[in-house]
Amino acid sequence: MGLLNFTREPVPEAVTGDMHNLNQLSAQQFSSLTEVLFRFLTEPKEVERFLAQLSDFATVNKISLGPLKNIVKSILLVPNGALKRNLSSEQVRADFIALGLSEEKATYFAEQWKANSPTLTRLAVGQTLMINQLIDMEWKFGVTAGSSELEKVGSIFLQLKLVIKKGSQMENVYMELTLPQFYSFLHEMERIKTSLESFS
Amino acid sequence: MAALRDGEFAALQSLLKAPSKDAVRQLCQECFSSPPAGLGPLAQRACPGLTADAEEAEQLVSALHNLTRHVVYRGLTKAEDILALFPENFHQNLKNLLTKIILENISAWRNEAQASQISLPRLVDMDWRVDIKTSSDSISRMAVPTCLLQLKMQEDVALCGNSPVVSALTVELSKETLDTMLEGLGRIRDQLSAVANK
Numbered sequence: 345m346g347l348l349n350f351t352r353e354p355v356p357e358a359v360t361g362d363m364h365n366l367n368q369l370s371a372q373q374f375s376s377l378t379e380v381l382f383r384f385l386t387e388p389k390e391v392e393r394f395l396a397q398l399s400d401f402a403t404v405n406k407i408s409l410g411p412l413k414n415i416v417k418s419i420l421l422v423p424n425g426a427l428k429r430n431l432s433s434e435q436v437r438a439d440f441i442a443l444g445l446s447e448e449k450a451t452y453f454a455e456q457w458k459a460n461s462p463t464l465t466r467l468a469v470g471q472t473l474m475i476n477q478l479i480d481m482e483w484k485f486g487v488t489a490g491s492s493e494l495e496k497v498g499s500i501f502l503q504l505k506l507v508i509k510k511g512s513q514m515e516n517v518y519m520e521l522t523l524p525q526f527y528s529f530l531h532e533m534e535r536i537k538t539s540l541e542s543f544s
Numbered sequence: 545m546a547a548l549r550d551g552e553f554a555a556l557q558s559l560l561k562a563p564s565k566d567a568v569r570q571l572c573q574e575c576f577s578s579p580p581a582g583l584g585p586l587a588q589r590a591c592p593g594l595t596a597d598a599e600e601a602e603q604l605v606s607a608l609h610n611l612t613r614h615v616v617y618r619g620l621t622k623a624e625d626i627l628a629l630f631p632e633n634f635h636q637n638l639k640n641l642l643t644k645i646i647l648e649n650i651s652a653w654r655n656e657a658q659a660s661q662i663s664l665p666r667l668v669d670m671d672w673r674v675d676i677k678t679s680s681d682s683i684s685r686m687a688v689p690t691c692l693l694q695l696k697m698q699e700d701v702a703l704c705g706n707s708p709v710v711s712a713l714t715v716e717l718s719k720e721t722l723d724t725m726l727e728g729l730g731r732i733r734d735q736l737s738a739v740a741n742k
Contacts, residue, residue, distance in 0.1 A: 468683040493657035520664040543689040
């Protein structure tokens with residue numbers, strides 16, 4: 345096997361056998377299996393659904409579930425590596441061929457890959473590390489009526505609650521702003537938005 | 545509610561021994577700004593020439609503190625209202641001097657009281673930077689702008705005294721989060737204008 349695009353590490357031995365088994369599927373069967381796989385890749389949280397669909401596929405096509413799962417594991421190696429390395433669809437196709445998949449099926453898979461790659465890329469970017477990510481913001485504002493030092497106050501206050509993800513936990517941060525502070529905060533936020541937009 | 549008890553007004557008479565009007569002015573300001581706990585040390589420091597003993601000094605400082613705070617609490621702004629606080633037989637010139645000093649300082653004192661109100665941690669400063677993420681372990685090439693926002697917050701002023709505790713929080717915002725946040729802030733601004741225009 346020549347150099348592969350999607351990985352630098354040696355591929356497990358079982359993969360060649362799994363590709364061979366895949367070649368035995370009809371075009372129709374390969375197409376529905378690919379559909380199940382991409383639905384999972386674009387919605388990685390839907391594990392239960394994915395397993396149910398695999399199980400249905402196995403039953404309908406009279407394949408045992410165990411071997412099917414191994415085949416699926418082997419296939420998924422390629423798109424996962426391809427995503428990390430920003431591979432083109434030609435490179436994905438070449439890799440599948442190098443692994444032993446038929447040209448026809450490799451081409452089909454690579455086309456599906458190309459169609460789904462914007463969604464998949466967006467997902468991968470979304471998984472990128474974020475430090476103290478701001479999850480949510482709640483606010484209230486009101487009027488201070490009086491205090492222990494001033495019988496009548498009548499000033500406006502704004503309170504913000506920021507929900508921050510610190511590692512795996514959520515932390516709530518509370519703060520208060522005066523009206524002038526709020527306006528400068530808003531002004532700064534708008535400047536940030538302009539800056540972010542100019543880089544998008 | 546009377547501003548001061550009778551004995552307290554008597555204590556104010558010690559001010560007649562003050563070296564100058566400025567000295568009285570200075571003392572009034574210090575007595576207003578001091579928290580009740582700080583009055584003792586203030587009495588020792590500021591009153592040696594004015595009073596016979598430590599006890600009298602404390603009474604003077606306490607009376608001035610209560611008087612100035614009472615005026616600020618009630619939001620009195622007119623000379624007549626302040627003059628009316630003093631008892632009938634109070635020394636005329638001293639009464640006028642104190643009223644004048646209070647009127648001069650009233651709005652600064654009011655701001656001071658408002659600034660030292662209890663509150664949630666206050667936003668004192670805000671800095672930001674925009675980064676472009678070019679690579680990560682989940683995807684080797686990308687160009688995603690992201691924002692880092694640093695918020696500096698100060699804990700309740702009353703709790704910190706002279707050494708305010710400022711904590712900094714750095715938060716990361718994606719473009720989507722920023723857009724949502726701006727939407728929320730825009731709504732606040734609209735509601736504020738609606739309230740202001742009523």
